[in-house]
Amino acid sequence: MPELPEAETIARGLSRHLSGKRIVQVRALRPDIFNLRPRSLKKLLQGRMITDAGRLGKKVLLEVEGGNKLVFSLGMSGQLYLLSVKEVLPTHTHLILGFSGLKQSLIFRDPRRFGRIDLVGRNSVKGAYTALDKLGADALSLSEDEFMAITSARKRQIKPLLLDQTCICGLGNIYADECLFRARIHPLSRADELDRGELRHLYWAMRELLLEAISEGGSSISDYVDASGEMGRFQVRHKVYGREGEPCPVCGERIVKIRVGGRGTHFCPRCQSEAKP
DNA sequence: CAAGGGTCCTGAATGC
DNA sequence: TGCATTCAGGACCCTT
Numbered sequence: 494m495p496e497l498p499e500a501e502t503i504a505r506g507l508s509r510h511l512s513g514k515r516i517v518q519v520r521a522l523r524p525d526i527f528n529l530r531p532r533s534l535k536k537l538l539q540g541r542m543i544t545d546a547g548r549l550g551k552k553v554l555l556e557v558e559g560g561n562k563l564v565f566s567l568g569m570s571g572q573l574y575l576l577s578v579k580e581v582l583p584t585h586t587h588l589i590l591g592f593s594g595l596k597q598s599l600i601f602r603d604p605r606r607f608g609r610i611d612l613v614g615r616n617s618v619k620g621a622y623t624a625l626d627k628l629g630a631d632a633l634s635l636s637e638d639e640f641m642a643i644t645s646a647r648k649r650q651i652k653p654l655l656l657d658q659t660c661i662c663g664l665g666n667i668y669a670d671e672c673l674f675r676a677r678i679h680p681l682s683r684a685d686e687l688d689r690g691e692l693r694h695l696y697w698a699m700r701e702l703l704l705e706a707i708s709e710g711g712s713s714i715s716d717y718v719d720a721s722g723e724m725g726r727f728q729v730r731h732k733v734y735g736r737e738g739e740p741c742p743v744c745g746e747r748i749v750k751i752r753v754g755g756r757g758t759h760f761c762p763r764c765q766s767e768a769k770p
Numbered sequence: 771c772a773a774g775g776g777t778c779c780t781g782a783a784t785g786c
Numbered sequence: 787t788g789c790a791t792t793c794a795g796g797a798c799c800c801t802t
Contacts, residue, residue, distance in 0.1 A: 568797085569795040658796085
């Protein structure tokens with residue numbers, strides 16, 4: 494499931510390949526995943542240039558000439574990559590963007606359809622909600638002090654808090670488990686009961702983890718590929734996620750899997766034993 | 771405010 | 787072998 498490192502990897506690829514390219518073809522094949530009707534979408538995109546690509550939390554942003562942004566929420570199986578115009582269109586393709594002078598089209602495909610695409614910004618039509626408004630601070634942009642303020646004020650369990658995009662955006666299930674493991678914090682710990690040292694540790698573990706994952710091109714555990722269709726390499730570095738029953742790489746204890754806030758949660762019961770509720 | 775459950779969706783994995 | 791069931795997840799909804 495694409496999270497911050499995957500969104501960052503995709504955005505970098507798109508920025509490199511699409512900046513300055515003009516959109517000449519817009520095909521919205523599944524209208525229900527967009528905030529606008531195909532007709533409006535086409536009107537607002539066709540003939541305009543992509544000025545840059547970026548990311549906020551796990552969302553990938555395509556900046557469109559004139560001030561609008563295309564916001565891609567990848568859900569769990571969303572893919573956004575460049576495909577040669579000669580290739581056969583894969584199944585579950587929901588959007589195709591063609592560009593002037595490019596032999597590749599940008600396609601968005603999403604078998605499970607948890608993803609969506611919103612065009613937001615100054616020129617979007619009435620009622621177009623801004624998919625970005627509700628997001629909290631970006632996990633890689635927020636300062637240590639901001640992180641401390643957000644976490645220490647909440648009485649919630651730390652793992653659901655890390656996953657709450659309105660508090661901090663960017664972490665999904667994989668990186669939440671992995672950064673709690675790095676920080677040796679039990680996923681059920683109440684955020685406000687962690688001391689300053691533990692929260693500090695968590696903040697730096699999170700940053701370090703995300704930066705390492707980005708440098709490895711993200712994690713491919715199911716469908717994720719980058720803007721060029723390449724898989725990530727960070728999944729082999731996961732210490733707890735998807736490793737139920739395997740020995741902890743630090744202490745050798747078996748990794749366990751429990752449910753926290755409805756999510757599968759992996760951790761080492763020995764390394765992450767303190768502050769258990 | 772926090773927590774739990776249900777909903778959407780499809781492909782892979784498992785069960786009988 | 788083949789069919790049915792279970793599971794996975796992000797974001798949203800609702801109730802307690």
